[in-house]
Amino acid sequence: xxxxxxxxxxxxxxxxxxxxFYLGFPVRGIVFFISTFVDxxxxxxxxxxxxxxxxxxxxxxxPFIWLWAxxxxxxxADRINRSVEAGLTQSSEAIPSxxxxxxxxxxNTKAIAMFLSVVPGAGHMYLGFQKQGFQLMLMFFTCIFxxxxxxxxxFMVFLPAIWFYGMFDAMYKAxxxxxxxxxxxxxxxxxxxxxxxxKDKSKLLGYLLVFLGSALILxxxxxxxxxxxxxxxxxxxxxxxxxxxLFILGGIKLLTGSKGNSAxxxxxxxx
Numbered sequence: 001x002x003x004x005x006x007x008x009x010x011x012x013x014x015x016x017x018x019x020x021f022y023l024g025f026p027v028r029g030i031v032f033f034i035s036t037f038v039d040x041x042x043x044x045x046x047x048x049x050x051x052x053x054x055x056x057x058x059x060x061x062x063p064f065i066w067l068w069a070x071x072x073x074x075x076x077a078d079r080i081n082r083s084v085e086a087g088l089t090q091s092s093e094a095i096p097s098x099x100x101x102x103x104x105x106x107x108n109t110k111a112i113a114m115f116l117s118v119v120p121g122a123g124h125m126y127l128g129f130q131k132q133g134f135q136l137m138l139m140f141f142t143c144i145f146x147x148x149x150x151x152x153x154x155f156m157v158f159l160p161a162i163w164f165y166g167m168f169d170a171m172y173k174a175x176x177x178x179x180x181x182x183x184x185x186x187x188x189x190x191x192x193x194x195x196x197x198x199k200d201k202s203k204l205l206g207y208l209l210v211f212l213g214s215a216l217i218l219x220x221x222x223x224x225x226x227x228x229x230x231x232x233x234x235x236x237x238x239x240x241x242x243x244x245x246l247f248i249l250g251g252i253k254l255l256t257g258s259k260g261n262s263a264x265x266x267x268x269x270x271x
Contacts, residue, residue: 019073
């Protein structure tokens with residue numbers, strides 16, 4: 001085994017995966033390269049499908065993929081060089097070799113899981129977390145369906161959150177930590193938890209559905225009518241006024257509900 005240049009690994013990583021090919025980790029290199037390719041194709045393909053530029057926000061993943069590939073290649077170059085130095089100056093067992101079969105198998109498993117997580121949930125299924133993978137995949141593609149069907153960008157805000165959560169959660173699980181395979185993903189567990197603020201989860205879900213329905217009516221029915229019938233100066237005031245009024249009413253409802261609950265709690269304690 002010979003030493004590897006950190007600078008060469010970094011420069012070659014300007015094409016994600018190039019540094020890993022140089023270091024002798026072709027599987028990891030292919031994963032980083034295909035992840036970049038899939039992100040670009042998926043983002044532009046979704047934008048064409050819905051005839052909107054909003055899905056291009058998913059391209060924000062590209063700098064993260066590039067940075068991760070560059071830092072990972074530098075880290076592996078350091079591990080290789082330390083292994084070579086340990087072999088020259090002391091016993092070969094002093095620093096575990098990055099080319100050890102068990103180490104490479106673990107790293108390749110993590111890389112494959114990360115690559116599959118380009119489609120949220122696929123990486124979890126590969127690692128054996130079938131339930132969590134199904135939940136993530138269902139949430140992700142449901143948001144895409146709603147964006148396309150309703151022709152609104154309202155649900156676009158959930159796509160990057162689900163995508164990044166699936167990516168980093170798969171990386172954590174692939175590291176070998178002991179995790180319950182039957183556990184729900186974080187977003188689902190919020191509604192299945194025993195926390196005090198989630199005891200009335202059906203009411204919270206109802207508020208969420210009312211908010212989403214109201215937002216869709218405003219975005220797809222009310223605002224288009226305002227655009228046609230009213231001048232642009234008055235239109236801006238009305239749109240901002242309607243949104244502000246909804247927030248005020250929602251806040252008043254929450255405040256009055258909280259006061260009612262606290263009064264009820266005091267009455268019960270007095271008894």
